[in-house]
Each structure stands twice: as C-alpha cells, then as structure tokens.
Amino acid sequence: MRADAHTIAVERMRLGDHAFAHYADDRVRWEVPAVFTYRGLSRNEKVIVMMAPGCPADEACERLAAFGGGADAARASGQLVFSSMRELVSPDPGFTARRQISRLHEETELACREGFAGLRTVIDMAWVQDLEMDVEGVMQREKNADALFQGGRYAEICSYDRRVFDHAVVEEMRVSHPVALLERPGDLQAHHAPGELYLIGDADMATGDIFRAAVSVAFEAPPGRQALVDLTRLCFLSAGCAGDLLRLIGRKGTCDRVVVRCRPSQARILRRLRAMWTDALVLEEKEDGR
Amino acid sequence: MTGGVLLDLRFTGADLPMLRLRVATAAAAAGLDEARCDELVLAVYELACNAIVHGGGAGSLRLTRAGDAVHCQVSDDGPGFADAGAGRRGGLWLAGQLTDGVEIDDGALGGAVVTLTVGRRFGRRQLSD
Numbered sequence: 001m002r003a004d005a006h007t008i009a010v011e012r013m014r015l016g017d018h019a020f021a022h023y024a025d026d027r028v029r030w031e032v033p034a035v036f037t038y039r040g041l042s043r044n045e046k047v048i049v050m051m052a053p054g055c056p057a058d059e060a061c062e063r064l065a066a067f068g069g070g071a072d073a074a075r076a077s078g079q080l081v082f083s084s085m086r087e088l089v090s091p092d093p094g095f096t097a098r099r100q101i102s103r104l105h106e107e108t109e110l111a112c113r114e115g116f117a118g119l120r121t122v123i124d125m126a127w128v129q130d131l132e133m134d135v136e137g138v139m140q141r142e143k144n145a146d147a148l149f150q151g152g153r154y155a156e157i158c159s160y161d162r163r164v165f166d167h168a169v170v171e172e173m174r175v176s177h178p179v180a181l182l183e184r185p186g187d188l189q190a191h192h193a194p195g196e197l198y199l200i201g202d203a204d205m206a207t208g209d210i211f212r213a214a215v216s217v218a219f220e221a222p223p224g225r226q227a228l229v230d231l232t233r234l235c236f237l238s239a240g241c242a243g244d245l246l247r248l249i250g251r252k253g254t255c256d257r258v259v260v261r262c263r264p265s266q267a268r269i270l271r272r273l274r275a276m277w278t279d280a281l282v283l284e285e286k287e288d289g290r
Numbered sequence: 291m292t293g294g295v296l297l298d299l300r301f302t303g304a305d306l307p308m309l310r311l312r313v314a315t316a317a318a319a320a321g322l323d324e325a326r327c328d329e330l331v332l333a334v335y336e337l338a339c340n341a342i343v344h345g346g347g348a349g350s351l352r353l354t355r356a357g358d359a360v361h362c363q364v365s366d367d368g369p370g371f372a373d374a375g376a377g378r379r380g381g382l383w384l385a386g387q388l389t390d391g392v393e394i395d396d397g398a399l400g401g402a403v404v405t406l407t408v409g410r411r412f413g414r415r416q417l418s419d
Contacts, residue, residue, distance in 0.1 A: 068311065184307075202307060204307075
C-alpha cells in the first residue's frame with residue numbers, strides 16, 4: 001500500500017494515536033502488535049491485545065514472546081492483558097460503537113488508576129465477522145472515535161486482514177484513520193511531493209536500494225533546483241544510508257540546495273560524516289516528524 | 291542497575307529489525323535514556339552488519355548489565371579483524387564513537403568478539419567532535 005502524509009512506522013506511535021494496520025500473512029500479523037506491545041511496556045503503559053476470535057490468550061502471549069522477552073512477566077503483573085472485542089463489550093451480546101467507546105474509556109481510566117502512563121490496545125478486526133457487525137457501522141465508529149484519543153492517554157491500532165476485508169474497505173479504513181502504519185517493522189517507504197521526499201521506516205542494509213532510489217528520484221528535477229529530504233519519520237538510519245545520502249547530495253545534478261530535515265540523533269550521525277558534506281547541504285533539526 | 295543477562299541470541303540478516311527492537315527494549319529497561327538507547331542500537335547494528343557481511347552471514351549477541359553499565363558482546367565465525375578492510379573497520383570505528391568503550395578479542399574457536407560498553411553515568415561522547 002502506498003505511503004502518504006499520515007504514514008508512520010509502528011515504532012513512532014505514541015499515546016493519542018489512532019492507527020490503521022494491515023497484514024495478509026499469519027506470521028506478519030504478529031509483528032506490528034509485538035513492536036507496539038513492547039514499546040508500550042517499556043514506557044510504563046498498559047497494553048491490551050484483542051486477538052482474533054479463536055486465538056487463545058496463551059497462544060497470543062507465546063506469539064508475542066517470540067519477538068522479545070518479558071511478555072509472560074508483564075502478563076503476570078497485569079500490565080499486559082489478552083482479551084477480545086466480545087469480552088470487552090460483554091455482558092452486552094452485540095457491538096455498538098457507544099458501548100465499545102465507553103468501555104475503552106473505562107479501561108483507560110483503570111490503567112491510569114493502576115499507575116500506568118496510559119493504555120494502548122491493538123485490535124484484530126476479525127471481531128467484525130465474529131460479532132456479525134456490518135462494515136459501515138465499523139467505519140462510522142472508526143471515523144467518530146476522536147474523543148478517545150484526546151488527552152494523550154490512549155492509543156489504538158486497528159489491524160485488518162487483507163485476505164478477509166475487501167480492498168475498497170481496507171483502503172477506506174487506511175485513509176480514514178489519523179495514522180496509517182507500515183505493514184512490517186523494518187520496512188521503508190517513500191512519500192514524494194514536488195521537490196520533497198519523506199522517508200518512513202528503517203533505512204538500513206536491507207532497504208538501502210529503496211532508500212537510494214527514492215533519494216535519486218527526489219533529486220532529478222526539483223522545482224527551483226531545491227529539494228527537501230525529510231528523515232524525521234525514519235525509525236532507524238544506518239551509517240551506510242547516511243553516507244549514501246551525502247554522496248548523492250554531493251553529485252553534480254539538478255539540485256543547488258538540499259535541505260535535510262532530521263531529528264537530533266540523525267543529525268549527530270550526519271555530522272560524524274562531515275567530511276562528505278558539500279555546500280548544497282542544509283541541515284534542519286526538528287525534534288519530531290509527526 | 292543490577293547485574294544479569296538481558297539478551298542472548300543468534301541472528302542473521304533477516305533478524306536485524308527485531309534485533310534492533312530487542313536491544314532498544316532491553317536497554318531502556320536497564321535504565322538507559324532514549325538518546326543512549328538510540329546510539330547503542332546503531333552501534334550494535336553496525337557490528338551485527340559486520341558479522342553478517344564479513345563473519346559468515348550470522349552472529350551472536352549477548353547483552354548484559356553490570357552496575358551502571360550495559361555491555362553488548364557481538365561475535366561471529368569470520369576471519370576476525372587482523373586483515374579487515376576499511377568497510378569492516380568503519381563499522382567498528384562508528385561503534386566506538388557511539389559508545390563508552392570497545393574491546394576486540396579473538397573468539398576461542400576463531401572469529402571476532404567485540405564488546406561495547408554504555409554507561410548510564412558515563413559522560414556522553416560529543417559526536418560532533
């Protein structure tokens with residue numbers, strides 16, 4: 001799926017975010033929830049994982065544990081909870097947006113009373129079929145849940161299986177969520193605008209070809225012979241890719257000036273490579289690209 | 291901080307994104323702040339790439355803490371650093387710049403063993419130096 005202005009990697013999520021995620025593979029389906037969960041646990045946030053119907057809590061915990069340690073301990077302490085949409089809305093037999101939002105408010109309040117910084121939930125949207133909910137009703141809920149996220153105490157991922165939901169539904173969900181996630185941790189995607197390049201995800205050995213191609217395209221014929229390369233939505237910038245960027249800026253081309261917008265940690269890496277800088281480079285530090 | 295093993299695992303190229311996540315999570319849990327975690331993750335990544343590219347396609351990582359320091363040992367089955375080219379030494383150099391100490395040893399059965407140290411209370415290196 002294409003990247004745009006509201007695409008980020010799951011690592012960049014924080015409380016207050018309402019995100020769309022997608023998968024079409026049973027191994028991949030656990031990757032985003034795993035990163036989301038462990039990031040939350042490390043920030044003293046409570047995490048509720050709402051699995052697909054039929055997935056036992058023990059299996060879900062085992063799946064998450066495969067990506068890192070600490071899931072069992074967090075579950076035992078109550079910081080990590082496995083549940084389902086059916087369980088969340090019970091004793092009501094069916095789903096209503098009002099009931100679900102009310103229950104999530106309650107769970108957020110409970111998490112804060114328990115001493116956590118907030119609550120994050122990851123919801124496998126397979127519950128839609130389980131509770132015989134119509135897709136239009138879910139869309140309405142997704143588009144009218146803003147109050148849940150105000151105040152920065154709650155974050156949520158709604159994860160869609162592309163094998164189950166129609167392409168048009170998945171695309172509408174992607175567009176209507178305030179945040180859309182890359183499919184997998186470690187992915188790199190580029191979002192181009194005239195004279196501007198936004199890089200999202202991880203720039204490393206595995207994604208280096210994508211990185212170099214995207215930068216090269218951005219430098220082909222930018223308006224006014226100026227280009228912006230925004231790195232602030234990158235989760236990881238390897239030294240190799242940082243060097244590649246500086247090499248491409250240094251090439252004789254159609255760019256007279258390249259603004260590299262980056263976070264302080266990325267600026268420190270680029271400064272380490274100062275020997276490769278040219279007069280065309282302007283470094284613009286920004287704390288967060290969100 | 292107290293002592294203990296935080297991570298002990300084998301990795302290949304396909305594991306690198308999750309390796310970074312696990313190092314970041316473990317380092318944060320050990321008390322390193324976000325900037326120090328970022329630098330440790332990058333340093334570990336450079337060494338892991340060295341192991342994959344020059345050390346036989348795989349390596350081992352062991353993250354421990356002792357007192358106020360986190361130590362990360364990356365080992366591989368390659369030829370070691372004796373005849374290493376600029377590319378491999380570049381990764382090692384950067385890892386040294388990003389952390390508070392680097393030790394290089396030969397593995398007991400060959401290969402290279404590199405240990406990084408990052409401390410919560412150590413003075414941070416100025417990367418712009």
